[in-house]
Amino acid sequence: MSREPQTTESGYEILVSTMDLRHPLLRRLLAGWLNAAGPGGLPDHDFADPQRLDYMQGQIVIFDAVPQSGAGLRFRYRFVGAPLVARRGRDVTGTWMDEHTDAQVARIGPQACGTAVQSRRPVHVRARREIEGKSFALEYLVLPLINAGSGVIDRLAAGQIYPSDVPTRPAGDSL
DSSP states (O other): OOEEEEEEETTTTEEOOTOOSHHHHHHHHHHHHHOOOOTSOOOOOGGGGGGGGGGGGTOOOEEEEEEEEEEEEEEEEEEEEHHHHHTTSSSSSTGGGGGGEEEEEEHHHHHHHHHHHHTTTHHHHHHHHETEEEEEEEEEEEEEEHHHHHHHHEEEEEEEOOOOOOOOOOTTOOO
C-alpha cells in the first residue's frame, strides 16, 4: 500500500499505511490488534482493555464513535491514560474530540478517527509539535474496534507516543 499521506496540515500527517511505524510499542500494539481480529476482520472492544495493553505504559486513549443524525460520527474520549493526562495538564475523558482546546487536535483527530472507521483499518499519524518552544516528533496509531453484538465500529483505541523529554503540564494547563 502507498505511504502517501492522506492529509498534511499544521505539522500532522495522516497515513493509511502502517508500514512506517517507528516506535516499538506502536508496532507491538498493531501486531496485537492484527492477532486479535475476529471473524469480522476487526477486534472487538475487549482488545482495548487498559490492563491488557499495560505494555503501552498508559499511553492509550479510547474513543467512542457516536453517530450524529445527518452529520456522520463524532468522537468522544472514553479513557485517557494517566501519563497522557499529565502531558496535557488535564483529563479530557468524556469530552468531544472536535471541541478540544488545541485547534489542531480538534481538526485532525476526528479526521484520523473517521479515516480508521471508513477504511476499517489502522491509521498512522505523525506530528511535529512545538511544546514550550521546542519541536517534538509525536506518533499515534488509531485502531478501529467493533461492537461484538452488532459488528459496527463504535470504538477506537489509539496509542500516543510522546518522547520522554516532552514536558508535563501543570493541572489545568493544556497542550
